[in-house]
Amino acid sequence: MQALTTRDGRRLAYRCAGKGPTLVCHGGGPGFSALYLADLGGLAEELELVLLDPRGTGGSTKPDDPRAYELDDYVADLEELRAHLGLEQLQLLGHSHGGVVAIVYAARHPDRVERLILASTLARFSPEQERAMAEAVERSAAEPWYEDGRAALEAESAGDFDSDEELGELALREFPFYFARYGDDERAYLETLRSEIPNADALRLFNTEQVPVFDLRPELKRITAPTLVIAGADDFITGPPSAAEIGEGIAGSRTVLLPNTGHFVFVEAPEAFREAVLAFLGVGARA
Numbered sequence: 001m002q003a004l005t006t007r008d009g010r011r012l013a014y015r016c017a018g019k020g021p022t023l024v025c026h027g028g029g030p031g032f033s034a035l036y037l038a039d040l041g042g043l044a045e046e047l048e049l050v051l052l053d054p055r056g057t058g059g060s061t062k063p064d065d066p067r068a069y070e071l072d073d074y075v076a077d078l079e080e081l082r083a084h085l086g087l088e089q090l091q092l093l094g095h096s097h098g099g100v101v102a103i104v105y106a107a108r109h110p111d112r113v114e115r116l117i118l119a120s121t122l123a124r125f126s127p128e129q130e131r132a133m134a135e136a137v138e139r140s141a142a143e144p145w146y147e148d149g150r151a152a153l154e155a156e157s158a159g160d161f162d163s164d165e166e167l168g169e170l171a172l173r174e175f176p177f178y179f180a181r182y183g184d185d186e187r188a189y190l191e192t193l194r195s196e197i198p199n200a201d202a203l204r205l206f207n208t209e210q211v212p213v214f215d216l217r218p219e220l221k222r223i224t225a226p227t228l229v230i231a232g233a234d235d236f237i238t239g240p241p242s243a244a245e246i247g248e249g250i251a252g253s254r255t256v257l258l259p260n261t262g263h264f265v266f267v268e269a270p271e272a273f274r275e276a277v278l279a280f281l282g283v284g285a286r287a
Helices: 071-085 097-108 127-139 146-157 164-178 184-191 200-210 240-249 270-281
Strands: 002-005 011-017 022-026 048-052 090-095 113-119 227-232 254-258
Touching: 002 071, 011 071, 022 071, 022 097, 048 071, 071 097, 090 097, 097 113, 113 270, 127 240, 146 164, 146 200, 164 184, 164 200, 227 240, 227 270, 240 254, 254 270
Parallel strands: 022 048, 022 090, 090 113, 113 227, 227 254
Antiparallel strands: 002 011, 011 048
């Protein structure tokens, strides 16, 4: 694990994995470290991944202000990381909420982004995406984990948790919804996340105050970097409606939907995810 000290004296941690062209990766939540990204479906075989622990997660210290988790804050941290790495431009991947951060960063710093990959993310919670989410949840009604998972999902969405540890337990209970199919491989993946202690302040602020109002459609039009939009066709939270809206908003972007795949595209379809990313970056034998 490596780290930099931000201008306001916080530790911002990141880990590097693999060798090759550098891809800076910002994960989601918000409030989760880079642990869940693992090696992004094997991308570390051909790339150097710089996997950031966002503020207040993993090895990155919490801000003193429990409300210091606005998009402006995450974007500022990403710019400090770029400067620390000595990169004039970033090849940047954002997954889930990390994609939200990446959209704003690319819109505000167009000269700092060489290529942009937006995975399983959204520019807003559109009515179409909200309907798709509700329908997807109900399609799981026969699953043995449905009742417990739905209760956890509702509590998390409402910010009804009192500690980081309680949020971690809620997340593990609701995560089956995030997969197109929930079997042994997916269970094994979730077991690797049991050591994660998420940041309750960050996620509560996002779910209760930011989700109802955020709309990044104007920012999409300001993005000039070549952009790959990639999503699972069965992602219940940032699926085809969200991917289509982003793809239509960013001129010249390419959208890839992976079939039979949910929110964690690099877990359920690692080969297809890896091939799409490497081809877009022009790296390796799969390019």
